[in-house]
Amino acid sequence: MKSFLSFLLVFVSTSIIAQGKFITKKGSISFEASVPSFEEVKAKNSTVTAILNTDNGEFAALALIKGFRFKNALMEEHFNENYIESDEYPKATFKGKLVNYDNTNIQNEYIIKGTLSLHGKSQEIETKGILNKDSNDTITITSTFITKPEEFDIKIPSIVSKKIADDISVSLNFILKKK
Template sequence: MKHLVIVLSLFLISSVAVNAQKYFTKTGHISFYSDTPIEKIEGHNKSSSCVLDLATGKMEFGALVKGFQFEKALMQEHFNENYMESNKFPKATFKGQIDNYKDIVPTKNGKVNVKVSGKLTIHGVTKDVTTDGVVTVNNGKIDADAQFNVLVADYGITVPSLVKDQIAKSVKVKVDVTLEALK
């Protein structure tokens, strides 16, 4: 009987620990920057979702394409209608893996440089992406930051020759999320 209690409580403790391995946010910030000498364009999405499972290192992101906000209404319109075709492809996703996820200890504050690789889907096209990032543990919350470039042409997005000098061929994508433990 005593053994059973010990086994049960061990089981409980371990299952609590396993539960605490998942971190998420629904208000992550994903932004992108297209810089050319003629025009700087940036879009910000502040309601991106991200789930990180520290038991496996798996990481998933999702963002609504229409959720990207621009300084100018016309940029937003062109982004949605001409380039991203957001009515046809409403979501952008990333499914990947932090290679060195074991270095992240959620109970220990500090910075960890990570390597992330996975599949990025934009405009209905999926490509392999690898990037460096920084994960910061801060009192039980996990900050994840990364920056990488995507080639517009890789994702089947065609830019008319008339405006080709206004839109960068390589767009910088920034990811900045603060994850909380999933209770």
């Protein structure tokens, strides 16, 4: 009986320690809207904040729009001023949950389902996400999904519309540490 109680105490202690909130302020989101034969339309933001609650699988992220960096400074300026209007809509947020989340099996592929808010509009997003947990109490979340500018009322002027893809590929990579 004594050994059973010892085992139970160790199991419960380990479960409590293994759960909680994991956070990053250096996550990355990149997107690509390139069209063959034209200049690359690609940007990356490496200052994204994200949090995962490992008790229940809730996940949230916040990206400041002006944090996206392009190779071409003029393209970055047009993105912020003309398309995404980052002075009026300074951030993008995601709030959702890992579907069928199992906190005893964090290292797995999950469906991430939630609401992406950008440019004053919100859209339901559902995508596959891969979670990996290492021995240093770090969880990595990676995912890729497709969206369209019109889903967020982002207007692309006709003069450049042939140079920007209809489908925007969005990739994310978060390395979260125990809070």
